[in-house]
Amino acid sequence: MAAEIGHLSLWLALAAALCLSVFPLIGVYRNMPAWQWYARPLAWIQWLAMTIAMVALGYCFYINDFSVTYVAGHSNSALPLAYRLSAIWGGHEGSLLLWGWMLSGWAAMVGLLSRSVPLPMVSRVLSVMGMIAVGFMLFMLLTSNPFDRNLPWFPLDGADLNPLLQDPGLIIHPPMLYMGYVGFAVAFAFAVAGLLMGNLDPAWARWARPWTTVAWSFLTVGIALGSWWAYYELGWGGWWFWDPVENASLLPWLAGTALIHSLAVSEKRNMFRAWTVLLAIITFSLSLLGTFLVRSGVLTSVHAFANDPARGAFILGFLIVVAGGALTLFSLRASSLRSNTGFKPVSREAFLLGNNLILLTATSVVLMGTLFPLIGEALDMKISIRSPYFNGFFVPLALVLILLMVPGVFSNWKRQDGNTLLKRMALLAPAAIIAGWFGSRLPDPSPWQGVLAIMLALFLVFAHIDDVIRRASAYKQGFVTGLGKLGRGYWGMVFAHCGLAVLIAGITLVSFHEVERDIRMGPGDTAELGHYTFVFDSLDKYSGPNFDATRGHFHVSHDGDPVAVMHPEKRTYHASGQVMTEAAIDAGFWRDLYVALGEPLDNSDAWAVRIYFKPGIRWIWLGALIMALGGALALTDKRYRRNRFATNDAGVANES
Structure with missing residues (x-):
């Protein structure tokens, strides 16, 4: 009975998603507020139906209902209860259900926490998320239904959950990773909604920024947990193998990191609007690409779930529709996204743009290294791309990225005096060089690459310490009071950047001294x-x-x-x-x-x-957790907790 309830709930969720996709948009374009108002309740109904489906599948695993094909294939009566429940997402069908449930949860949270956002904008955002949900629910119901029964003949006991997944780390790793993957759908929905509205002002960036940050934080933790699991569970002693599925999670993280910084410029300076929208589309498209790689059967990996070309074709078609539709809309609206605001070559905007370009270059390097062997296989060509390719490109890009982050921390918006900037950096550089030289000799001397990496990591940390001291000392109430007035968004940036420095130091130590x-x-x-x-x-x-x-x-x-x-x-x-x-x-x-x-x-x-x-x-995982903590801290900044925007009759936000 539980399976039938879950199956029915999936169809109800699909019906709610279809209504969410259509009726609020009609309300926006016909100026019918009553129809727009339905967006939030429909999002909540969709989430409730998906929650019932998740609970129903969990109950099937709990009672060992082996008449359900998915349960019989991923559990047995001897499996400990914790792993029976985590088997909900231990295979293809269940992990898709988790994907859909989280997508509906993100939509419900947008409806709940966007009271300060104009109703027409919320209606557009939730409608776009409803369209994405329709695609995934159709995928589940037509090709990957977790509630299919194998009646009348079913086994008395099930097979087993993959032993690799019978581990505490794999109980929490997939949900964290999926929260990041799926969370970028909110940034994508805000971008498409802004394009539909035709007005991407700073308010739009302010609304989208916290959702992007929380998705990025979840994905950071998810990738770190996956690396930690591979280290202690697979028995080979490594923490990153440049496996295609590992790369599939890294790609949206890199693009999402660029998106967060671009949103900051769009919010504060009303610049990079076209670039920001494009990054939002790219980031979520890379999340969908990762889903395609894991589930299509085009690659072999310990992380891969499915080996069904038909399913892969469905996801590839869905990716083309989502990304292609968004890019088409972007091309139609591109002329309206131009900004007349300028900036000097030495300014915070310039350094953030440089960092964005490096992050997108790194994304392209990883993407090419992941896809080229697949393309070669399709052409009957054997192409093998190993760690030397990725490290040869990725490591120098990471070091240049850190080097550009320091002047970015010190610089002002619009323009920065070059001499002042050079003096501040010149004061810190000797300390970083000396400390890095001594640090890189413990426990044994490092090669020059390791010395340089430790120096740059310390340079970034020292830069933030110097910046915190200067900013806090500028308050008349005193240094200690000034520390409390710096703002949680600022502290979030400090933690995230210092976490990256710790991660780089850990990678350097283990790479050169293990x-x-x-x-x-x-x-x-x-x-x-x-x-x-x-x-x-x-x-x-x-x-x-x-x-x-x-x-x-x-x-x-x-x-x-x-x-x-x-x-x-x-x-x-x-x-x-x-x-x-x-x-x-x-x-x-x-x-x-x-x-x-x-x-x-x-x-x-x-x-x-x-x-x-x-x-x-x-230090690798400590650095990743510090970075995620920085993202979480930034979310608590007061500017995201109060309504600083009022709306006019057209539903367009103005800063109050």
């Missing part, structure tokens, strides 16, 4: 790695809820002093027979020790063992 050994070890054997001694004590076996495990016991010492006892495992899952590696990690702020069991060797007790010393790797 030590790895792949060795043959049996109980009683000892291995040296740097100043650490790893002793393989023993092996034992135990049984989990749905797996059998072989567990190793290692004790680690540093110059003779005990450091940790580590327990890497090999697990064999009952239902699928898959063998998984569970690495043992002794985590620390300055370094990680990492041990993973490979395969048993010969007929003895010897195993292939991989051990790592990884300095600074935690």
Whole structure:
């Protein structure tokens, strides 16, 4: 019965989305406020119907209803309850349901929290989001229904959730990632609504900016969680592989980062309007492209969900309609987006534009590296693009980006005195060079690339410290009072930029100073790695809820002093027979020790063992979390919590 309720709820959500797509727009163009008013209730009805569908699918997993095809394919009675519930998004159909539910949730939140936005604008935004929802709901109902039953014959027990997904990190990683992916639909909807309205003033950027920031923050956390999961779960010790699906999540993040900064210029200076709208379209289009790559079967990845060309064709067609329609509207309205406001070559606008161009160049590099092998395969050509390509382009671009961020922090809007700017930078540069040189020699000397990266990261941090001190000291009430008056939006920027510096430092340390050994070890054997001694004590076996495990016991010492006892495992899952590696990690702020069991060797007790010393790797995820915290802090700025815009009779906002 739960499956039928969920199926019916999907059709009700589709009906609400269709009504949301049509009636509010008719109300806008026929000047019928009553029809515009229906936009918010329809968005809430759509979300309620999708919520019922999510709960219904969760209940099917809870009661082990294996007559539902999706449940039978992704769960079994021995699967722990937490993983049975997270299996809702553990496969293609369920993850699409999660996508649609989050999209409806974003629309409901826009309806709830946009009371200060003129009704005609809200109606346009929600109608655009309704059109997107129609596409995804049709995709689910026609090709990927999670409530299909396999009656009259169904298994007494199900298959299994992919063992890679039976992990706490994968309970929260997909929802976080999808919140970012789907959240950019709001920025896209505001852009299309602004094009339909024909009036993209600073108010439009102010309305769109917080929604873009929160989506970016969720995506930042989602990517960091995915990197962390790959590090400890896959057993290979890496944190980023330039996997096509990893790239698919990075692409909208890069474009979204550019969009956030472009929105700031549009809000404060009423400039870059065409550029901002184009970035909003590109960012959401890249989110849809990621969905296509993951679900079309055009690539093979541990992250990929589906292998069905028909489904891929549907998503590709939907992407063409959404992106093509928005770009067509943009081309028709482009002439009205020109700005007569100018800026000097040395100004905050100029540096933000430079950073935007670097971010879009990095996006293009990753996009080409991801798509070229697929294009070559379609043409019967074998093209392999590996890490050297991505690192060769991406690393220099990242360093130039950081270098441009410092004068951007110091510069004023419209124009900035070049001599003053150079003096401020010249005062900080020696401190960054000296501290970076010493920092890059710990634990061992770095190559020049590592030295440069640490120097630039410290340069960015020192620049923000200097800027905070100068701004806070300018208040007559005193330095401490001045710190509280700087504004949460400003502090959000400081946290985000410093988080990036921490992330760069972590990447540099682990890239140039990690030590790895792949060795043959049996109980009683000892291995040296740097100043650490790893002793393989023993092996034992135990049984989990749905797996059998072989567990190793290692004790680690540093110059003779005990450091940790580590327990890497090999697990064999009952239902699928898959063998998984569970690495043992002794985590620390300055370094990680990492041990993973490979395969048993010969007929003895010897195993292939991989051990790592990884300095600074935690800084990567710490930096990402600081960046996301900066985005969350910026959202609490008072200018987003009060209505500073009044509307005239035409529904166009004016700053009050």
